[in-house]
Amino acid sequence: ETGVTQSPTHLIKTRGQQVTLRCSSQSGHNTVSWYQQALGQGPQFIFQYYREEENGRGNFPPRFSGLQFPNYSSELNVNALELDDSALYLCASSLSRSQETQYFGPGTRLLVL
Amino acid sequence: AQSVTQLDSHVSVSEGTPVLLRCNYSSSYSPSLFWYVQHPNKGLQLLLKYTSAATLVKGINGFEAEFKKSETSFHLTKPSAHMSDAAEYFCVVSVGFSGGYNKLIFGAGTRLAVHP
Secondary structure (H helix, E strand, C coil): CCCCEEECCEEEECCCCCEEEEEECCCCCCEEEEEEECCCCCCEEEEEEECCEEEEECCCCCCEEEEECCCCCEEEEECCCCHHHCEEEEEEEECCCCCCCCEECCCEEEEEC | CCEEEECCCEEEEECCCCEEECEEEECCCCCEEEEEEECCCCCEEEEEEECCCCCEEECHHHCEEEEECCCCEEEEEECCCCHHHCEEEEEEEEEECCCCCEEEEECCCEEEEEEC
């Protein structure tokens, strides 16, 4: 059974650029959630995708958007990058949207200069 | 609103001594609570979860946590610390929404240091 994988592991961008982060969910899981973890803080919920639709969203601006594909993999897109977007971005998958247990990938560390 | 508060930002123990990481929760109903661990430059690993089946929950690597409704606490313990336990630990509550989705709300984290 393959766990949650994310790519790339590290990324450096400049302010104003756009970035796409990718996530493959654990085998059999149809729900993907994204979290942002700033340095020294706990992760914050960005949004959740279920069956290719956004199923719930945290307190993040619209320039944070996502996609989920038929194979349940997912992308997080961030437009007009700001310095404060520098963080570890974590993807988590769960068996279904009603299942509370989420399994996390290793994360993508984004640095915005 | 549901939330968790981790009472210690840093805990330092000697190898072989007990570990206690404290967490209080706030919830209007019986919550689902979790402990996750994050080793340096790694993702989050699920240690254990409480979903009202039993108040004492056993997790991986010898960790356990006890749900105490009267004290609104969910403290994490381990009888004997190992050097490999040094990491950041997060107490987490799951919040459900009418749209049918759940999100996790994390505490601020407790950094555990283990000294030889």
